[in-house]
Amino acid sequence: MNTTRNILSSSVALYHLIVMMLTLGQGVHSLPVPTDVPMCTASETAQYRLTFSGKWTQAAFPKQYPVYRPPAQWSNLIGVTHSSDYHMWQRNEFASNGVREFAEKGEAWTLMKEVEAAGERIQSVYGIFSAPAVMGGTGQMNTEFEVFARHSYLSFMVHLVPSPDWFVGVENFDLCDGDHWKENVSLELFPFDAGTDSGFTFSSPNFETIPQDKITQITSSFPSHPANSFYYPRLKHLPPIAKVMLTKIKKTNQIISLNSNNILFNTHKYQKYTPLDCEVSVWSPWGLCKSKCGDSGVQHRTRYIIMHPANNGLACPLLEEERKCFPDNCL
Numbered sequence: 001m002n003t004t005r006n007i008l009s010s011s012v013a014l015y016h017l018i019v020m021m022l023t024l025g026q027g028v029h030s031l032p033v034p035t036d037v038p039m040c041t042a043s044e045t046a047q048y049r050l051t052f053s054g055k056w057t058q059a060a061f062p063k064q065y066p067v068y069r070p071p072a073q074w075s076n077l078i079g080v081t082h083s084s085d086y087h088m089w090q091r092n093e094f095a096s097n098g099v100r101e102f103a104e105k106g107e108a109w110t111l112m113k114e115v116e117a118a119g120e121r122i123q124s125v126y127g128i129f130s131a132p133a134v135m136g137g138t139g140q141m142n143t144e145f146e147v148f149a150r151h152s153y154l155s156f157m158v159h160l161v162p163s164p165d166w167f168v169g170v171e172n173f174d175l176c177d178g179d180h181w182k183e184n185v186s187l188e189l190f191p192f193d194a195g196t197d198s199g200f201t202f203s204s205p206n207f208e209t210i211p212q213d214k215i216t217q218i219t220s221s222f223p224s225h226p227a228n229s230f231y232y233p234r235l236k237h238l239p240p241i242a243k244v245m246l247t248k249i250k251k252t253n254q255i256i257s258l259n260s261n262n263i264l265f266n267t268h269k270y271q272k273y274t275p276l277d278c279e280v281s282v283w284s285p286w287g288l289c290k291s292k293c294g295d296s297g298v299q300h301r302t303r304y305i306i307m308h309p310a311n312n313g314l315a316c317p318l319l320e321e322e323r324k325c326f327p328d329n330c331l
């Protein structure tokens with residue numbers, strides 16, 4: 001209900017802060033950077049257009065798909081351009097407080113303060129940018145950013161709404177390739193767990209993880225618990241839940257129209273529809289044995305449907321069973 005409004009108002013505030021920080025960031029690129037990685041010898045700067053596409057459909061992710069309060073959607077995108085010694089987030093490492101707040105609530109303030117502090121302290125961050133939220137599981141957001149030879153790395157995050165502490169993103173992607181800038185890059189994105197909230201499903205109530213876990217990738221079999229919203233034991237791999245396209249553009253203020261026909265996503269690896277098998281409860285205890293005195297009778301037990309099948313998943317088994325019995329007490 002309020003989520004949409006909160007996302008919108010925070011995105012407006014975010015732009016003001018970003019403008020301020022970019023202003024503060026002037027001159028940062030002239031400061032020394034570490035020399036333990038191959039230097040990027042490409043021309044000084046390059047400008048990119050980033051297109052984020054949500055692929056979070058009910059067809060691909062039928063289990064517990066959030067349809068209301070709030071429906072499946074994406075937060076703002078928060079991105080950073082930086083040198084190799086900075087990490088916005090890293091798999092198998094602990095999330096910072098800023099990453100935690102963003103992964104849990106889509107709130108970017110603390111994260112942006114951390115990025116700003118890193119820029120001042122170790123001169124590893126050149127810029128921070130954002131793209132507006134996507135109101136739906138599918139749909140696109142676009143933004144542009146600039147990289148420098150000394151700050152050629154991109155990292156970003158987008159929070160899944162609703163979710164306990166789940167996000168997608170890119171960690172330390174180098175746009176420089178020796179002496180030139182990469183022209184077109186498309187990356188498939190998969191969900192990550194920030195390790196700070198133990199909720200299993202998209203709409204789980206807050207449940208802080210104590211002690212904090214490391215950031216891990218969520219797969220169709222991990223966490224290995226049937227209650228998890230991404231647990232699909234029939235799938236070897238989850239389909240990508242989002243994609244990002246990075247396209248080098250001419251450094252002008254004109255909007256360059258993207259010819260998306262030139263960029264081939266590798267969609268054929270994945271089924272469009274993820275089968276979801278029926279899940280039923282355990283059997284109830286056997287009921288009363290109904291019979292006439294001296295005769296054998298029948299008794300019943302039942303079970304109920306926990307999850308209805310979807311997309312050609314296995315149908316539900318029988319929900320009621322009967323067997324012969326002999327009454328203990330004959331009146």
Ligand SMILES: [Ca+2]
Nearest residue numbers: 165193195197
């Ligand atoms: Ca978690």
